[in-house]
Amino acid sequence: MEETVLRLEELLFPSIADIAVLSVDVNDEVVLIEARCTMAGADCVGCRGWSERVHSSYPRFPADVPIAGKRVRLCLRFRRFICGNALCERRTFVEQMAGLTRRYGRWTERLRSTLAAVGLALAGRAGARMAGVFGVAVSRRTVLRLVEALPDPDPPVPRVVGVDEYATRKGRFYGTVLVDVETRRPVDLLPDREASSLAAWLAERPGIEFVCRDRAPFFAEGATVGAPQTVQVADRWHLWHNLSEAAERCVAQHRSCLGVLVREPAESAVVASPPETTGSPWPTGHRFADRIRDRHATVHTLLAQDTADARSAASST
Ligand SMILES: [Zn+2]
Known part of the structure; x- marks a missing residue:
C-alpha cells in the first residue's frame, strides 16, 4: 500500500520534494487531490530564518493541468508559521511549496507555464x-x-543582421525590426526608426559582420555610425521590390501601345459601351482608375461575347 502511495506521488508530483498525497477523489469531471507539505518547518519570507512554530493552517485549491481528460484541482493545506527572529518585520508567514505554488497564485506553476x-x-x-x-x-x-x-529570450549576436522598419500604425508610428538573416529569426525591436537608436544597438554588438538593409538614409547613417566595421548590403527583397515598381511604372507609361493589342479582339464591343458613358460615379482622368475601368469593360464584353457564342451554339444543335 505504501509503495502504491509513493508511486502515486511520483506520478502526480514528479519534480516536487517533500509532499504527501493524502487522498485522491475522482468524479465525472474533476480529480480532487488532497496533499500537504511534509517539511517540519519553513524559511521565513522576511528574514529567511527557519521556523517550526506553527501558528495555524488553511486550505487552498489551485487548479492544475488535466489528467486523463479531467480537470484537476488540488486541495493543499498551507501552514502559517511564527517567525522567531525578534528583528524580523514579519511576525508570521505562510509556507510555499517550491515548484508547485506561489503566493496568491490560483494555478500550480506547471499550469501557469x-x-x-x-x-x-x-x-x-x-x-x-x-x-x-x-x-x-x-x-x-x-x-x-x-x-x-516570461523572461525575455537572450538570442546570440547575429553575424548578418537585417534591418527594416515596422509600423504600429501605418503612416504614423514606425519602429525598427532587427532579424538574424542566417536563422531568419527576429532578434530585437526598437521603438523608433532613428539612426541613433540603430547605431546604439549595433555598437553594443561588435560581432556583427554584415548589415542588410533597405536604402532609407536613417538606416544607412545608423549602420555607418554604430558599426563602421560591417559591410552594408542592400537586401534582396527591397532590390526586387524597387525593380518591380520601376518595371510597373515603365509599363504603365507605355500602356497606350500595349492597350491596343489587349483590347483589339473586343474593340467593337468596347466602343459600343465606352466606360465614360456608363454613368460611373468615379472620376475620370486618374491613370490607375482608368486602367481598372477599361479592364472591367473588357472583361464584361468578353463575357457577353462568350454567352452569345454559347447560345448560338446551343440553338444550332
Ligand atoms: Zn522572519
Whole structure:
C-alpha cells in the first residue's frame, strides 16, 4: 500500500520534494487531490530564518493541468508559521511549496507555464479558447499577461543582421525590426526608426559582420555610425521590390501601345459601351482608375461575347 502511495506521488508530483498525497477523489469531471507539505518547518519570507512554530493552517485549491481528460484541482493545506527572529518585520508567514505554488497564485506553476506556452503559440483570444478546451477558464488578457511575464529570450549576436522598419500604425508610428538573416529569426525591436537608436544597438554588438538593409538614409547613417566595421548590403527583397515598381511604372507609361493589342479582339464591343458613358460615379482622368475601368469593360464584353457564342451554339444543335 505504501509503495502504491509513493508511486502515486511520483506520478502526480514528479519534480516536487517533500509532499504527501493524502487522498485522491475522482468524479465525472474533476480529480480532487488532497496533499500537504511534509517539511517540519519553513524559511521565513522576511528574514529567511527557519521556523517550526506553527501558528495555524488553511486550505487552498489551485487548479492544475488535466489528467486523463479531467480537470484537476488540488486541495493543499498551507501552514502559517511564527517567525522567531525578534528583528524580523514579519511576525508570521505562510509556507510555499517550491515548484508547485506561489503566493496568491490560483494555478500550480506547471499550469501557469502551460498557459504561457499556449499564449506564446496562439496569443490571447485563440489561447483563451484553447485553454477552455482543456478545462481552464481564462481571459485573453490573462493569457497575454502570462506571456508578457516570461523572461525575455537572450538570442546570440547575429553575424548578418537585417534591418527594416515596422509600423504600429501605418503612416504614423514606425519602429525598427532587427532579424538574424542566417536563422531568419527576429532578434530585437526598437521603438523608433532613428539612426541613433540603430547605431546604439549595433555598437553594443561588435560581432556583427554584415548589415542588410533597405536604402532609407536613417538606416544607412545608423549602420555607418554604430558599426563602421560591417559591410552594408542592400537586401534582396527591397532590390526586387524597387525593380518591380520601376518595371510597373515603365509599363504603365507605355500602356497606350500595349492597350491596343489587349483590347483589339473586343474593340467593337468596347466602343459600343465606352466606360465614360456608363454613368460611373468615379472620376475620370486618374491613370490607375482608368486602367481598372477599361479592364472591367473588357472583361464584361468578353463575357457577353462568350454567352452569345454559347447560345448560338446551343440553338444550332
Ligand atoms: Zn522572519
